Amino acid sequence: MTGTELQLLGCAKTFAGDTKALLPTDLVVKPGEILGLLGPSGCGKTTMLRIMAGLETPDSGGKILFDDEDVTKVPIEHRSIGMVFQSYALFPNMSVQQNVGYGLKVRGISGSERDDRVNEVMSFCRLDGLADRAINQLSGGQRQRVALARAVAPRPRVLLLDEPLSALDAALRDTLRDELAVILRGLSMTAVFVTHDQSEAMAIADTIAVMRAGRIEQRAAPEVLYRDPQTDFVASFVGGANRLSGRFENGQLHLEGGTLKTGIEGQQPDHIFIRQEDIRITNPDGASLRGKVIGRVYLGTHTKLTISGVCEAPLMVTLQGADAPKIGDLVGLDIPANSLIHF
Amino acid sequence: MFVFLCFLPLLIFSLAFLALPLVRLVSASVGGEQGWLIYAEIVSNPRYMQSLLDTVLVSLAVTIAAVLIATTAALFLTHNRFPGRSVLIASLTFPLAFPGVVIGFLIILLGGRQGLVNTISSNIFDTRIVFAYSMIGLFFGYLYFSIPRVLLTVMATAEKLDPALVEAARSLGAAPLQVLRDVTLPGLAPALIASGAIAFATAMGAFGTAFTLATNIDVLPMVIYTEFTLSANIAMASALSVLLGLVTWALLMFARSLTGTSIAASG
Incomplete structure (x- = not known):
C-alpha cells in the first residue's frame, strides 16, 4: 500500500469550561488504510478529525505524526492534508475547475501541469463536462465529488472527510455511499472519515473506530465489530443488537417471556446480546420463549418487527420476506444459543 | 385586486414623498428667468463645477477609507472574542447618533486652532497644525460617521460567512x-x-x-445652502440639488454595474 502512516499519540482535547471532548487517545492509521470514526454526536469523533487536520491543537503532551514527521505544531496550510467538509464548503465565486485547481494554484503550480492534474482528478471523480459550471448549478452528489476532487488534487498525504454524506438526501445517500467507497479505494490514500451512520462506516471503511464520550470503545474491521463486539455500547450501536437481561442460572437465562438455553457454562456474563436477524419466529404453542408483536415495518427485502413481553426493552427482529406475523399476534421466539453474543 | 391593495401604500408613499417633491424641485429649478438654460449656466460656471468635483472626490476618499478601516475592524471583531468586545462595538457605532454639527465640533476640538493636535504640535515641535477648517477636516468628519455604517453591515455579513470556507482554503494550502x-x-x-x-x-x-467647519469648504450642499439663504436664488439652489442627486445616482449605478459584472465573471 502507498500513502502516509498517521499516528496520534496521547492526543486529548479539553475545551473552555473544562469540557473533555477527547480523552487521551493513541491511534495508528496504516498507509493506505481507510478508517471510519463512528459514534453518536458529541462522542469526540469530529474533534479527533480536526486535530488530525490541524484545525484544533491537542492538549499539551499530545502528538501527531505523519510517517516519522511530528506535525503537531504544523498549521493546517502546511500539513498537506485534503479535507472534505460536511457542508462541502465549495467556493461559490469559483467554477468547478477553479475549485478543483485551487490547491494547486496556491502552491504555485500553473499552466499545463495544473490543467493536466485538474483534468485527471476530475475524470477520476466523474466530473467530466462540468469544468465551467458554477457551484450553484450542481446537484448534491456533484458537489460532493467536487469537494473530494478539490481535496485530492494537490495529492495530500492524508485525506480527511467530515460526515461526507450527511448533506445528501436519504434516497441519494446509499448510491453515493457505494460510489464514494469505490473512489476512495481507487485513490489508495490514507483516509479518515467521520460518520454517525454505521452502515456508511461499514460500506466505506477498512477498519472502524467506534467512539463514545471522548474515547475509542473498539477499533476493528467491520465484520469483527459486528460479530464480536467488545463492549455493550458497540454491540447495540453497531447493528442494533438486542440486549437480553434476565436472571442467569445454570446456563439458562430466565426472561419475562420465558426461558432461554444459552449454552454458556460457568459464571454469568456481564452482557448477553442477540442480533435482530438471528432471531427466528416460531409457533407460540409450546415455545419456550414468547412475545407479542407491537410493531411491524415492511421494507421490501425484509420486515422489521418490534416484540414486547420478552425482556425489559422491546425486542427488535428482522425477518426476510413478507410473510411475517401481524401486529397483535402472539409469537414464539427461537434464539439459537450459538448466535448469542456474550462477554 | 388584493395584490394591488398591497402595492397601494408603496405607491402612495413613492408619489407623495419621492416623486412629487422631485417634480416640484425640477420645476422650481426651471422656474427662473433663464428656464432650462440654468443647467447650462451651472456647467459653464467653474465655481459650481469645482465644488461638484470636490464633493465627489472627498466622498470617494471617505468611502474608500471607511470601507478599508471598517472591513479590517469587522473581520477582527467577528473572529475574536475578548473582554470588552461588546462595549467596543457599541462605542464604535456611537457616532451614528451624532448630528453633523456635533461631529464638526469634535473635529474642531481635534484639529482646530485651539485643538488637541495643534496644542501638542505647537508645544513640542513648534509647528502649527490646523486642519479642521479644510477639506481634510471634512474628510475626517465624514469618515467618523461613515465607519459605523460600513462596520455594522460588514460585520453582519462576516458573521454569516461559513467558517468552513476559510478552513477549506487553508487545508488546500x-x-x-x-x-x-x-x-x-x-x-x-x-x-x-x-x-x-x-x-x-x-x-x-x-x-x-461642512456647515460647522465652514470657511475654506465649498462642497455642493454648502453651495446650495448659500444660494438658497444668502442669494435667495431658489432656481439655482433647486438646479444644484437636482444635479447633486443625479450625479450621486449615476455614480452609484456605475459602481454597481462595474462590481456586478466582475462578480458575474468570477463566478
Whole structure:
C-alpha cells in the first residue's frame, strides 16, 4: 500500500469550561488504510478529525505524526492534508475547475501541469463536462465529488472527510455511499472519515473506530465489530443488537417471556446480546420463549418487527420476506444459543 | 385586486414623498428667468463645477477609507472574542447618533486652532497644525460617521460567512492573504458594495459637518445652502440639488454595474 502512516499519540482535547471532548487517545492509521470514526454526536469523533487536520491543537503532551514527521505544531496550510467538509464548503465565486485547481494554484503550480492534474482528478471523480459550471448549478452528489476532487488534487498525504454524506438526501445517500467507497479505494490514500451512520462506516471503511464520550470503545474491521463486539455500547450501536437481561442460572437465562438455553457454562456474563436477524419466529404453542408483536415495518427485502413481553426493552427482529406475523399476534421466539453474543 | 391593495401604500408613499417633491424641485429649478438654460449656466460656471468635483472626490476618499478601516475592524471583531468586545462595538457605532454639527465640533476640538493636535504640535515641535477648517477636516468628519455604517453591515455579513470556507482554503494550502483575497473578500462583496454606496451617498449629501467647519469648504450642499439663504436664488439652489442627486445616482449605478459584472465573471 502507498500513502502516509498517521499516528496520534496521547492526543486529548479539553475545551473552555473544562469540557473533555477527547480523552487521551493513541491511534495508528496504516498507509493506505481507510478508517471510519463512528459514534453518536458529541462522542469526540469530529474533534479527533480536526486535530488530525490541524484545525484544533491537542492538549499539551499530545502528538501527531505523519510517517516519522511530528506535525503537531504544523498549521493546517502546511500539513498537506485534503479535507472534505460536511457542508462541502465549495467556493461559490469559483467554477468547478477553479475549485478543483485551487490547491494547486496556491502552491504555485500553473499552466499545463495544473490543467493536466485538474483534468485527471476530475475524470477520476466523474466530473467530466462540468469544468465551467458554477457551484450553484450542481446537484448534491456533484458537489460532493467536487469537494473530494478539490481535496485530492494537490495529492495530500492524508485525506480527511467530515460526515461526507450527511448533506445528501436519504434516497441519494446509499448510491453515493457505494460510489464514494469505490473512489476512495481507487485513490489508495490514507483516509479518515467521520460518520454517525454505521452502515456508511461499514460500506466505506477498512477498519472502524467506534467512539463514545471522548474515547475509542473498539477499533476493528467491520465484520469483527459486528460479530464480536467488545463492549455493550458497540454491540447495540453497531447493528442494533438486542440486549437480553434476565436472571442467569445454570446456563439458562430466565426472561419475562420465558426461558432461554444459552449454552454458556460457568459464571454469568456481564452482557448477553442477540442480533435482530438471528432471531427466528416460531409457533407460540409450546415455545419456550414468547412475545407479542407491537410493531411491524415492511421494507421490501425484509420486515422489521418490534416484540414486547420478552425482556425489559422491546425486542427488535428482522425477518426476510413478507410473510411475517401481524401486529397483535402472539409469537414464539427461537434464539439459537450459538448466535448469542456474550462477554 | 388584493395584490394591488398591497402595492397601494408603496405607491402612495413613492408619489407623495419621492416623486412629487422631485417634480416640484425640477420645476422650481426651471422656474427662473433663464428656464432650462440654468443647467447650462451651472456647467459653464467653474465655481459650481469645482465644488461638484470636490464633493465627489472627498466622498470617494471617505468611502474608500471607511470601507478599508471598517472591513479590517469587522473581520477582527467577528473572529475574536475578548473582554470588552461588546462595549467596543457599541462605542464604535456611537457616532451614528451624532448630528453633523456635533461631529464638526469634535473635529474642531481635534484639529482646530485651539485643538488637541495643534496644542501638542505647537508645544513640542513648534509647528502649527490646523486642519479642521479644510477639506481634510471634512474628510475626517465624514469618515467618523461613515465607519459605523460600513462596520455594522460588514460585520453582519462576516458573521454569516461559513467558517468552513476559510478552513477549506487553508487545508488546500492557502496563506492568510490568499484566503482573504480568494474567499473572505468575495464573500463580503455584496456587503462592501451596499455599505460603500451608503457611505458615498451620505457623504455626497452631508451638510451639518461642512456647515460647522465652514470657511475654506465649498462642497455642493454648502453651495446650495448659500444660494438658497444668502442669494435667495431658489432656481439655482433647486438646479444644484437636482444635479447633486443625479450625479450621486449615476455614480452609484456605475459602481454597481462595474462590481456586478466582475462578480458575474468570477463566478
